[in-house]
Structure formats: C-alpha cells, structure tokens
Amino acid sequence: MxxxxxxxxxxxxxxxxxxxxxxxxxxxxxxxxxxxxxxxxxxxxxxxxxxxxxxxxxxxxxxxxxxxxxxxxxxxxxxxxxxxxxxxxxxxxxxxxxxxxxxxxxxxxxxxxxxxxxxxxxxxxxxxxxxxxxxxxxxxxxxxxxxxGCYPTAAILALKPLVEAGMVEPTSIIVDAASGVSGAGRALKEGTSFNTVDGSFAAYGLLSHRHTAEMEQELGATILFTPHLVPMTRGILATCYGSATRSMNPDAPLQALRDAYADEPFVHVTADPPATKWVAGSNAVQLTARYDERTGRVLALSAIDNLGxxxxxxxxxxxxxxxxxxxxxxxxxxxxxx
Amino acid sequence: MxxxxxxxxxxxxxxxxxxxxxxxxxxxxxxxxxxxxxxxxxxxxxxxxxxxxxxxxxxxxxxxxxxxxxxxxxxxxxxxxxxxxxxxxxxxxxxxxxxxxxxxxxxxxxxxxxxxxxxxxxxxxxxxxxxxxxxxxxxxxxxxxxxxGCYPTAAILALKPLVEAGMVEPTSIIVDAASGVSGAGRALKEGTSFNTVDGSFAAYGLLSHRHTAEMEQELGATILFTPHLVPMTRGILATCYGSATRSMNPDAPLQALRDAYADEPFVHVTADPPATKWVAGSNAVQLTARYDERTGRVLALSAIDNLGxxxxxxxxxxxxxxxxxxxxxxxxxxxxxx
Amino acid sequence: MxxxxxxxxxxxxxxxxxxxxxxxxxxxxxxxxxxxxxxxxxxxxxxxxxxxxxxxxxxxxxxxxxxxxxxxxxxxxxxxxxxxxxxxxxxxxxxxxxxxxxxxxxxxxxxxxxxxxxxxxxxxxxxxxxxxxxxxxxxxxxxxxxxxGCYPTAAILALKPLVEAGMVEPTSIIVDAASGVSGAGRALKEGTSFNTVDGSFAAYGLLSHRHTAEMEQELGATILFTPHLVPMTRGILATCYGSATRSMNPDAPLQALRDAYADEPFVHVTADPPATKWVAGSNAVQLTARYDERTGRVLALSAIDNLGxxxxxxxxxxxxxxxxxxxxxxxxxxxxxx
Amino acid sequence: MxxxxxxxxxxxxxxxxxxxxxxxxxxxxxxxxxxxxxxxxxxxxxxxxxxxxxxxxxxxxxxxxxxxxxxxxxxxxxxxxxxxxxxxxxxxxxxxxxxxxxxxxxxxxxxxxxxxxxxxxxxxxxxxxxxxxxxxxxxxxxxxxxxxGCYPTAAILALKPLVEAGMVEPTSIIVDAASGVSGAGRALKEGTSFNTVDGSFAAYGLLSHRHTAEMEQELGATILFTPHLVPMTRGILATCYGSATRSMNPDAPLQALRDAYADEPFVHVTADPPATKWVAGSNAVQLTARYDERTGRVLALSAIDNLGxxxxxxxxxxxxxxxxxxxxxxxxxxxxxx
Known part of the structure; x- marks a missing residue:
C-alpha cells in the first residue's frame, strides 16, 4: 500500500x-x-x-x-x-x-x-x-x-508527431480548442454558473491564454490559441491547424499519428473525428488528422477528459x-x- | 477467466x-x-x-x-x-x-x-x-x-425498509420519478432527440408505466407511478410519498434506511437529498427519507444511475x-x- | 408611452x-x-x-x-x-x-x-x-x-379548477415540481454552478419550501410540496396529486380545466402531458389532468416558464x-x- | 394582412x-x-x-x-x-x-x-x-x-468588412465554427440524439462542408471551414482566423466592424467575445475582432441563432x-x- x-x-x-x-x-x-x-x-x-x-x-x-x-x-x-x-x-x-x-x-x-x-x-x-x-x-x-495542463495535453499529443515529422510549418499553428466547464475549477464565478453556460458557447481568453506557453515549449512552435467554453462538464476537444510544409497524401498525417502511438494503450487514433464523450471519465485520448489539398493545411483533432x-x-x-x-x-x- | x-x-x-x-x-x-x-x-x-x-x-x-x-x-x-x-x-x-x-x-x-x-x-x-x-x-x-428495472430498483430500495417497518400505508404510495434519457434506449425517437429534450422537462406514460407492476410486486403495495424525462443522459431520482401509519420522529424513516443498509457497500444513506450525478457511472445508490408531521406523510428519495x-x-x-x-x-x- | x-x-x-x-x-x-x-x-x-x-x-x-x-x-x-x-x-x-x-x-x-x-x-x-x-x-x-411566485403559479393554475369543482380532497394534495436553474436567481452558489447541476437531478428544500404557503392560501388546501432542480435554465413543471373525492370519468379533470380556461389566451389545455420547452420564453401555461381509477387519485400537470x-x-x-x-x-x- | x-x-x-x-x-x-x-x-x-x-x-x-x-x-x-x-x-x-x-x-x-x-x-x-x-x-x-445559410451568415458578417478593408489575406482564412443541434434539422439521426450529444463536443464534415462554397463566394476568398456540434439546441459561434496583410493597431479590426455596422439594428459589435445565448431566439448578431501582433493574425468572432x-x-x-x-x-x- x-x-x-x-x-x-x-x-x-x-x-x-x-x-x-x-x-x-x-x-x-x-x-x-x-x-x-x-x-x-x-x-x-x-x-x-x-x-x-x-x-x-x-x-x-x-x-x-x-x-x-x-x-x-x-x-x-x-x-x-x-x-x-x-x-x-x-x-x-x-x-x-x-x-x-x-x-x-x-x-x-x-x-x-x-x-x-x-x-x-x-x-x-x-x-x-x-x-x-x-x-x-x-x-x-x-x-x-x-x-x-489540460489544453496542452490535447494539443501536444495531436501535433507533436506532425511537427516532428516535418509535416507542419511550426510558425503557422492555430489551436482552436473547447473545454467543459470543470476545467475552470470549483471556485464560483458568474461565467461558470449554470444559467450563463447552459445553451451557450463562447470563446474566452483571446490571444492571451497562458497554456499557449506550454504548447509552444513542447512543440517548439509559435501558436495562436483560442479556448472556448462548452455547455458540458468534462472534455476538451482541440482542433489544430497548421500550414503543410509540402503536398502529401490526405492520410499522411493520420498515418503519422498511428505510427507514433501504435503501442500506447491510452491513445486511440481513428479516421473519424473524435467526440469528447468517448473519453469522458477516462484516461484515454482519441485523435485524428488529415491533409487538405485544397488549402494546403494539416488538420489534427484530439479529445480528452480535462479531469482525466x-x-x-x-x-x-x-x-x-x-x-x-x-x-x-x-x-x-x-x-x-x- | x-x-x-x-x-x-x-x-x-x-x-x-x-x-x-x-x-x-x-x-x-x-x-x-x-x-x-x-x-x-x-x-x-x-x-x-x-x-x-x-x-x-x-x-x-x-x-x-x-x-x-x-x-x-x-x-x-x-x-x-x-x-x-x-x-x-x-x-x-x-x-x-x-x-x-x-x-x-x-x-x-x-x-x-x-x-x-x-x-x-x-x-x-x-x-x-x-x-x-x-x-x-x-x-x-x-x-x-x-x-x-431502473425505476423499480430506485423506488424499491427506498421504500422496502419503510414498508417492512410498517411506517407507510401500502395503498397510499406515490412514486414520482425522473430519468435521464439513456433510460429510453438507443433506438431513435423524436422524444429522445437532443432538440426535443434539451432545456425541457416533462412527464410521460401517465398512470400506465409498466414498471409499476414490478414495484407493486416487490413492495406488496398499490402504487401510482409517474415517470419524467430529465435533460441529462444518466440517472434516476425517485421521490416517493406514502401516508404514515402513525406519528413518528421526523428522522425515523432515515434511521430505518440506515439500519437496513448498514453493511451494504453500494448503498449510502444520507440526511441530505441525493443528486443523480453523485452516482453517475457507478453501481451506487444514495438514499434519504423523513417524516412530515404537518401532512402525516413519509418522504423517501433514491438516486441511481439507470445504466449502472x-x-x-x-x-x-x-x-x-x-x-x-x-x-x-x-x-x-x-x-x-x- | x-x-x-x-x-x-x-x-x-x-x-x-x-x-x-x-x-x-x-x-x-x-x-x-x-x-x-x-x-x-x-x-x-x-x-x-x-x-x-x-x-x-x-x-x-x-x-x-x-x-x-x-x-x-x-x-x-x-x-x-x-x-x-x-x-x-x-x-x-x-x-x-x-x-x-x-x-x-x-x-x-x-x-x-x-x-x-x-x-x-x-x-x-x-x-x-x-x-x-x-x-x-x-x-x-x-x-x-x-x-x-413561479411554483405557485404552476400549481395553482393546475389545481384551482379541480379543487373548486370538488374533485380533489383538499387535505390530500402533493405538488411534486421541478424548476430550471434560473429560478434560483443570479447570485452565485455552489448549488447552481454548471458543474453541480449539469447532468444531475435532485430535490431540495424538503418539506419546508416557502412557496407552500402561497399554494395553501390560494387553494384553501394542505399541501406537501417537493421542489426539484432540473439541468435546464428555464421552466417549471408541476406534477400534482390529490385523492379524488369520488369516482369519475378519467377525463373529467381534463374537461374541468378546459372549461375553466376556455377563454384564456395564455392557458392551453391538452390531453398529452406538457413539456416545459413548449412554453420557454413565453407567458404561456400548458396544462393537462386525468383521474386514475386504479388508485383513486387525480393527477394534474402544469408547465410554465419560471421567468415568463x-x-x-x-x-x-x-x-x-x-x-x-x-x-x-x-x-x-x-x-x-x- | x-x-x-x-x-x-x-x-x-x-x-x-x-x-x-x-x-x-x-x-x-x-x-x-x-x-x-x-x-x-x-x-x-x-x-x-x-x-x-x-x-x-x-x-x-x-x-x-x-x-x-x-x-x-x-x-x-x-x-x-x-x-x-x-x-x-x-x-x-x-x-x-x-x-x-x-x-x-x-x-x-x-x-x-x-x-x-x-x-x-x-x-x-x-x-x-x-x-x-x-x-x-x-x-x-x-x-x-x-x-x-446559418454558418455563412455568421462567418460572412464577421469577415466581410475585414476582407473589404484589405486587412486579411483572402487565401488564408480559417472558419472554425460550432452550432447548436437544431442546425441539423428535425430528421432523426443517431448523431443528434440526446444521448449522443449531451456532454459531448465534436467536429464533423471535415474539409468538405458545403457551406464553404457560400462563404467563398461572398467573401471572394479561399476558406478552410470546420464545423462542430455543441450540446445546445440553438446558436452558432464562428471563430474566424486570417493572416493580417500588415501590422496594425490591435483594435483596428474591431473598429472596422463598428464602422461597417454602425446603423444596423440587428448587429452589435462589442470588445468582449460574444456568447451564443446572448442572441438565442432573436435576429441579432454579436461580433468582435482583434489583431494579434505576436502571430500576425486577425481574429473575428460572430454569434447568431441558427434558427433566427x-x-x-x-x-x-x-x-x-x-x-x-x-x-x-x-x-x-x-x-x-x-
């Protein structure tokens, strides 16, 4: 014991x-x-x-x-x-x-x-x-x-293999993420009262959220990070964008994630975009990624439970x-x- | 294995x-x-x-x-x-x-x-x-x-010790209960679509819900049961009413529940009314009860996860x-x- | 002006x-x-x-x-x-x-x-x-x-015609009601924070809620009132029970409501049980009622927007x-x- | 009439x-x-x-x-x-x-x-x-x-004045938006059942949502659009990103929106980021924008009711x-x- x-x-x-x-x-x-x-x-x-x-x-x-x-x-x-x-x-x-x-x-x-x-x-x-x-x-x-931190865990796990593989331009990254309300802690605030949040979706901390620093440190990148508050208690979804360094197969980023996490019991890589409830109450991460030929961007998504x-x-x-x-x-x- | x-x-x-x-x-x-x-x-x-x-x-x-x-x-x-x-x-x-x-x-x-x-x-x-x-x-x-069944489990665990102790008139029982939407199963119905349920609370199956029969069988009682649908996924709360057979200490029903379940690891009896989220995702039951001198009624409440x-x-x-x-x-x- | x-x-x-x-x-x-x-x-x-x-x-x-x-x-x-x-x-x-x-x-x-x-x-x-x-x-x-008050408006509109018609025993009434969280006002409390309420359903104010007095005054009755908190922002549903004074047609209470409110533009009486979202953001009341021959009780339901x-x-x-x-x-x- | x-x-x-x-x-x-x-x-x-x-x-x-x-x-x-x-x-x-x-x-x-x-x-x-x-x-x-359409209305109203003012590079735009579930219509689908959506947040239609075409037509731009589903019934928030064409005052994009919509009764421009519930049930649009010197990007946000x-x-x-x-x-x- x-x-x-x-x-x-x-x-x-x-x-x-x-x-x-x-x-x-x-x-x-x-x-x-x-x-x-x-x-x-x-x-x-x-x-x-x-x-x-x-x-x-x-x-x-x-x-x-x-x-x-x-x-x-x-x-x-x-x-x-x-x-x-x-x-x-x-x-x-x-x-x-x-x-x-x-x-x-x-x-x-x-x-x-x-x-x-x-x-x-x-x-x-x-x-x-x-x-x-x-x-x-x-x-x-x-x-x-x-x-x-919760946001960095989601974003870093989605982006790290793609940055390391040189698929994504490190100065071009946008992390647009959304969190359940438990991420704001237990202290009482008007912004996390039920009546404020229920039925509502909004961004906060524009351009200045402190978790940006962690993401930049771990990824060696420059990141514009926009957090949002979702009317749900648990869960983070990070939707991450970066300019591709080159043209590639649309599935190449997905394959890079699969390769990176093949032996990880808590990381699950899927072709379909993950939902936060699939990982609620658990220690799991669900990820996907793809390359958009039309706009030359790589898209990567990550779902975790912010409390898990x-x-x-x-x-x-x-x-x-x-x-x-x-x-x-x-x-x-x-x-x-x- | x-x-x-x-x-x-x-x-x-x-x-x-x-x-x-x-x-x-x-x-x-x-x-x-x-x-x-x-x-x-x-x-x-x-x-x-x-x-x-x-x-x-x-x-x-x-x-x-x-x-x-x-x-x-x-x-x-x-x-x-x-x-x-x-x-x-x-x-x-x-x-x-x-x-x-x-x-x-x-x-x-x-x-x-x-x-x-x-x-x-x-x-x-x-x-x-x-x-x-x-x-x-x-x-x-x-x-x-x-x-x-989910509703009967909640109601029976709350009422059985009170009926057995002779505190409640068996022909007088009302079970007013509310369930999360997962209780209605996975089949698609307009009544369980997000847009119908979110922000709404309603009763259904008035006077005729089949779970009444189970409650009556297990309690040896006549029961009026009204189920409601709550805009949440999991959880059942049963609010149970019965005419007291006699005047008693306001805490006597609570004590009867404590005595009945003292050794049960999944049953927790508290003085305060339980919330369904306290048992979400678990096999726990949380219960309370009291006697209302003013109206001569016994009130018992029970919270479970309908899927747990x-x-x-x-x-x-x-x-x-x-x-x-x-x-x-x-x-x-x-x-x-x- | x-x-x-x-x-x-x-x-x-x-x-x-x-x-x-x-x-x-x-x-x-x-x-x-x-x-x-x-x-x-x-x-x-x-x-x-x-x-x-x-x-x-x-x-x-x-x-x-x-x-x-x-x-x-x-x-x-x-x-x-x-x-x-x-x-x-x-x-x-x-x-x-x-x-x-x-x-x-x-x-x-x-x-x-x-x-x-x-x-x-x-x-x-x-x-x-x-x-x-x-x-x-x-x-x-x-x-x-x-x-x-919000709860009394819901309960009184549902019960008044039935009590006046002598259909319900005035000492037997139970009002089991549920409210959206805005009913608790804007002051910050742990009990109305998003994380407490989301996905949860619970009763509160057992046996002692002050709105009981208003209901008793307006109905000339003795009432056991149990309020509940629903994970939604607006809306009250009152589920009201009373012992019938006599055997009657199952639809007699419904007809009594229809008769009482035939000329009221904000009151709508329906055979089906109402949902709170049907009246959200409005000044409407939706009502139903019926008699349960099996248990000898009258059931009446009422939905309003607590802020409307x-x-x-x-x-x-x-x-x-x-x-x-x-x-x-x-x-x-x-x-x-x- | x-x-x-x-x-x-x-x-x-x-x-x-x-x-x-x-x-x-x-x-x-x-x-x-x-x-x-x-x-x-x-x-x-x-x-x-x-x-x-x-x-x-x-x-x-x-x-x-x-x-x-x-x-x-x-x-x-x-x-x-x-x-x-x-x-x-x-x-x-x-x-x-x-x-x-x-x-x-x-x-x-x-x-x-x-x-x-x-x-x-x-x-x-x-x-x-x-x-x-x-x-x-x-x-x-x-x-x-x-x-x-609902997404285009939100994105176009936020971006049009900024593109017209030459503040944003038209080939660089990302629209990361989120909708309430009513946007998916009344037809029954597993993806819009209460149990699927409640407590969950996910993206869908990655890289291929048809509303992209409307946004591109009206803005004369190339757009990467990612829609998300929020556990709420009504509301759209569009979080829009574009590379700035030049360095500017952080408030310049905000001022451009204020100027463009000064006489519009349904458009409200604010310094703080808008929440979808502020416009629920209405015909209003609430907007904000700013320039991020650190990353050289313009950020614009827009909230509407998708049904309004x-x-x-x-x-x-x-x-x-x-x-x-x-x-x-x-x-x-x-x-x-x-």
Missing amino acids: IRMAILGASGYVGGELLRLCAAHPQLRATRLFGDSKAGQSVGAVHPHVAPAYRDAIVESWSEAALDGVDLVFAALPHGESKKLAGTILDRGIPFVDLGADFRLHDPADYERWYKEPHAAADLLPNFVYGIPELHRETIRGAKAVAAA KGAAGQMIQCANLMLGLDEGAGLSNCGVFP | IRMAILGASGYVGGELLRLCAAHPQLRATRLFGDSKAGQSVGAVHPHVAPAYRDAIVESWSEAALDGVDLVFAALPHGESKKLAGTILDRGIPFVDLGADFRLHDPADYERWYKEPHAAADLLPNFVYGIPELHRETIRGAKAVAAA KGAAGQMIQCANLMLGLDEGAGLSNCGVFP | IRMAILGASGYVGGELLRLCAAHPQLRATRLFGDSKAGQSVGAVHPHVAPAYRDAIVESWSEAALDGVDLVFAALPHGESKKLAGTILDRGIPFVDLGADFRLHDPADYERWYKEPHAAADLLPNFVYGIPELHRETIRGAKAVAAA KGAAGQMIQCANLMLGLDEGAGLSNCGVFP | IRMAILGASGYVGGELLRLCAAHPQLRATRLFGDSKAGQSVGAVHPHVAPAYRDAIVESWSEAALDGVDLVFAALPHGESKKLAGTILDRGIPFVDLGADFRLHDPADYERWYKEPHAAADLLPNFVYGIPELHRETIRGAKAVAAA KGAAGQMIQCANLMLGLDEGAGLSNCGVFP
Missing part, C-alpha cells in the same frame, strides 16, 4: 483523484489537505465518493502530516504549489504537481505569460514535464513531475511510472458513454 | 457492460451478439470502448456461438429474451436478463400490464428477481436472474454472486462527478 | 423585463435600479438586450428618481421590497412586486413560513395576489399587485390590466422551441 | 416562422405545407405554438393552394426547392427560400460541392443572396431571395424588405437569456 497525500483535496481534481484511487490496487489517499474545507468530511465535500470514504476528513495543511506519506499529489490554484514544493522535495517524497508553477523550463516564459518573476525558479530543474507518452523515461526517473488525461488520470499515470508500478494501474481507457 | 456473451451488445447497456468488464478482474466479453450491427467492429458501434476492444466484432446471434460461454447477459428489447431464454437455460449457462420478460412472478400481471399473455410462462419459476441487497441468497443459488445500478452494474453484481466471485468485483461505488 | 422603473434591474427577472419591454407597444424602461451593478451599462449587465438598450445605465436607488415614473416593477431579494413599498404606494404609482413580501394575506403565515414577523404588515391589505386568470377584476382595480408566466410575463400581464392596456400587450403565448 | 405560405412547415424553421409570424403585425401564416405531417394539427406538430394556432392544420403541397397567397417561405430539405421554385416564380409570388438550391451564382460551384449538376440552373439568376446587411437594395427589388438570424429571422427580414414593410417588423434584437 502506497500512502498518498493530496494538496487541494477539495477541488474537482482532488475529487477525481479520490475516485480513481478508490479503484487503484496500491494507492491509498491517507492525507487530504484542503484549507477552505478543513474539518469537513469527504462526504460533505465530495458526495460522489462518500460511499468509499465514509470516515475520511479534509484537513488543514501541515508539514508534519507528511510523515509516513509515500507520494504527494498537488492540485492547487496557480502559485500555491511554488510555496510548498521545496518542503516536499527536501523530504524526498515523489511529487506530482498539476499546477502550472513548474511546467515551463525557462523562467523568462513565466514573466512573459504570467506577468511576474517566478518565485521559486531554482526549483524548476527538478521537474519533468508530465506527459508519459512523450517523456516516459524521464518521468520514470524523476522525483518531481509537473503534469501537463488532462488532470487526475495523467497524474496517476505519472505516479505509476515514478513508483515503478504498472503504468496503467487504476486507469481506464474506456469512456463513460452515453 | 470467465467467458461471457452479451445478447444486445449494440445497445447502451451492452456498451456499459463492455466498459465495466474491461475493468473486471475475471469477466471477459467474448461473444457480442447484436443483430442490427452484426459485422461491425466494437469501435464503430461503441467508440468509447474502442481502445480496450480493438479487434472485437459484433456478430449475429447463433446458438452455436454459445459453446464455451460461461455466462450470458441479455439486454434486449422487451419480448426478445423470452424467445432465447429456454435455449440458454437448457444449456445450463448462468443467465442474467435485464428485460422485463421474467421479472414478474405472476403471468396474470403480464396480461394486465403488457396486454398479452406471457409466451414463456413456464420459464418464469426459473428466475429470481435481481436486486442483490434484497435477494442476495436466492441470487447466489440461482441459474437465472431477472435483473430489476439500474442496469449493467446490477447485472454484474448479480453475476458475481451467481459465480461465487467477490460481489463487488469490477464495480465502483463512486460516481463520476462533476 | 408609459415610463417604467425596475427595482432589481440587474437580476434575471430584470433582464427579462427589459427584453419584454423592448417589444411592448407602450412600456418603456426608463429607470433601472440595481445597487450591486450601479454605474454599469445595460450591455455589461445584460448583454442579451444590449442591442436594444445601447445607452442605458443601471443606477443606484433614489426616491427622487421616481419622479415622472408611471409604473414600478420590483424583482428584489426577499425582504427588500417591504422597505420600499410604502414610498411607492404613497406616491400613488402603480406597483407590481414579484417578491414574496406581500403575497400572503395573513401576517401569521409569514411568521410560520419565514420565521420572523412581517416588518410592514400594515401594507398587506394594499396588495392583490397576481394571477390574472384567477383575480382579473381585482388586479384591474388595484394599485399594488404581488405577482405570484412565473415572473416577468405575469408582471407585465398584471401591469397591462392595472393600466387599462390590452392584457396581452408585449406578451407571447408561443414558446421558443426547439 | 399579408397571407403567407410555408413549404416545409413541419420542420424546425417552419415552427420558428410560425412563432415569429404570431408576433408580426402584418404576416399571417395561412397555408402550411408539410407532406410528412399532412393532416395533423399545428398543435400536434409544433406544440410550442399551439396556443396561437388552435385550429390550423398542416396540409399536403398543392399548387392550387397558392391561390391568394402573397408570399412563400420555403424551408425544405436540399434539392426540394429546385422542384417548386419555377411554379412560384411563374405566379409572381415573392419567394424566400432557405435551402441552398439557389444560393450559389455559378452552377459549377454546385457540381464541385454538391457532386451533381444543378437541376434548375436557369432559375439561378432570379435569386438574390439573402443577407440584408450586405445586399439590402438588391433584396428590396427582388422577387426571389435565397436566404443565406441564421434562418427564420433572416427570412422575415428579407420578406419585410421585399414587401416594403418595416425591415425589423416582427423581429427582435434581444436574445432570450438566461
């Missing part, structure tokens, strides 16, 4: 980690830190996992509570994880962080996209970027992983690698459909 | 069985019968489980294909299972049927509610009514189980009992939330 | 009043009071009506701003309207209040249901209960109308009567479907 | 025309043709408008029924309107067609995008392309209008012009929100 602590246990990713760990053969959530709900039962905070955590309590953060902990997951608001990472690293506990605090390698990128200097830039070299399909070996040997492969699932997949467990333990590649 | 066949593999319950079996330690779906989609790949019929069933094909029914099968699940349109049950029973293969064909013990009830004589009334005695929490021992010893505890989850729970496996193998009591 | 002020202009009902008044031949919204958004443009607060109110600004309440106002609409949080009603009445301006502050005739009912004495009980006799189909003549002559006939539409219908205008001016009996 | 016939009266656009005409000061729907529902009451086919059309019946098409008709609206499946247009034109009845049959001026475009020769190419010159904001004067004088400005609203706006009525009669620029 591996004793696990969750920092940010009262948010949606915290709840999803609890759900997934309840079905994991080794991981056990033993310390649940969530300052805003400290003292409340798990049943009060996350009624969907109440039957599996009948006596568990959310508690305030304290370093002492890390004693005996074998693994730390963090799913905190931006900037919070920087404050605690040093402590966890010093104790040598394997650490998987879902925040953006340690995803960018270059401190200058933080200043550019987050408009302030990185407060713990010296810790950045400890972190590996967490997409197992692309960084499996470095994750396996890492003590700390910065799990990729885009968050809690990916965190567990990374942890499984770090801990030498079966990489897929506790994870499913089947979506909850319909 | 237990080799399992699914009759009706191309419907929603078939798809959910495939999803659940992919995570089950022993059950393996080896024969998938679905006449309307015979010859198609599982990926084409159920893209959400495609990553786990890359080479599987849906096939036409043939008795010969039952050779080597250890367990049969049926999720067929009403009336179809009657035609095949004899064959399966003759071969001695454990059989879990989700249709209504064998749920009522009295052939006269079929004539009353289904408006025609039962075509295989002689087989009725082979079947046990499939709600493990209420009929665990008979299911364990049975060769054939008629898994309970109301269908595929319950089928697997029954099969686990019949086969001597861990009753909860492959099942979760945590909902997919948010 | 009739100059109208709205108290509570920044809420959902305020926004709906603005939308309806933009199409009304006489009413013009000239003063928009909304303290929390004072100083903001209508476009910022209600972007859906921005094209029709390009220069309008929400302002802070001031009595002086009532100069020259011909009509006041109030859609304020509970308890706020009590504080301002005296001022408006003293000025002799026709006043339509949507709050609950003046709906109950008996101050004791406020103490019972709202748990505090009424702070302006002396003003209660000035107010007429605002359902035009039932109180048309008194509304026509009134200076102040307390427009009925349940709020802004009804307010305008009342104002049209008070001001001697065409009762249906600016109102539609056609829902926005699909 | 202007007597109007609707061809295709039983579809969603037919229903929306009925709703809008019920509030129009002059138009009256007198003949409702809908072969598949001939003989049924309007209440059975469109229950949302039942209160306003209590005695109306849907009938089979017959030329004789056009006697006395002053205006014909057609909302038929693709290819059907070609068969009837000659008859209507011969009778000299003003005709507004929503099908694609007469939208493209060049018969060769039909062959390219629709894969067959145009069966009534000789009639093409009779038709004016129906977007009043761009073709007002020609519509005013026309006998026949081919009202623009994208269909029935636009048809009525065109008819108002053709008949010399107030252009906005019977139409609203306020959305039904929330």
